[in-house]
Amino acid sequence: MKAECSIVKDLLPLYVEDMVSRETAKHIEEHIKGCNKCRKELADLKEGAALSTVEKESLPRADAAKPFKKMMRRVNRQFYSLAYAALIFLIFLGFGWTAGNNLMYNSLIMPIVGIFGYYVFKWRAVYKVPALLLVIDLAIFAFQLVELGFADTLMWTMLYAIFVLIGVAIAFLLHYALKKEEHK
Ligand SMILES: [Zn+2]
Structure with a gap:
């Protein structure tokens, strides 16, 4: 279980940014259901992302915005x-x-x-x-x-x-x- 936590923990930042495959996302969600520690980690990450998502939210969710999002993330x-x-x-x-x-x-x-x-x-x-x-x-x-x-x-x-x-x-x-x- 502990080894899985560290894998999930590594993937969470990507998960928050919507950058993992659907299968991986499912796997993470499954794990988080049963793991308090990782759930908390995710909540913290989301809270941390909130400050930097101001620009993202105001953009249309089109693919055209993706390079821009990536750049904003790097700048952040x-x-x-x-x-x-x-x-x-x-x-x-x-x-x-x-x-x-x-x-x-x-x-x-x-x-x-x-x-x-x-x-x-x-x-x-x-x-x-x-x-x-x-x-x-x-x-x-x-x-x-x-x-x-x-x-x-x-x-x-x-x-x-x-x-x-x-x-x-x-x-x-x-x-x-x-x-x-x-x-x-
Ligand atoms: Zn865990």
Whole structure:
């Protein structure tokens, strides 16, 4: 059963994008009926796809739109990688500034980190971005890239996490408001 789950898990992204054969789709649906874990995985994927399907939904479901859809998907994926890279860069930059004169910029940088985090992780940003923040800050501390003690590192990380969560909340509200606008 476990081996099947990993196969299904690999196929789910294609399944969500309607890119598997009918037989495969049937097989996946059958498996999902009996497997909570994969059903949840599918639900998460669909939720994740919701943000990027805005363009898709507004197009007619004609075959002519397919190359365009494919391109949009590729652009989206590139945006994801960019947002992810920006996220990590901004955490490095922000924490690097903690001991310096640019400290105040973090009240702006950290919410932006949260917004990028929401774009990359969706609601999971709530715990994934603070975790990422902690890992990076501890790495910076371990390599002594900033003149901060261990206790200070933890304290600033916690404070920044609050700002990050504010950013996530802003992104969530924006996303929600835009969605509502769509349905009008
Ligand atoms: Zn499964």
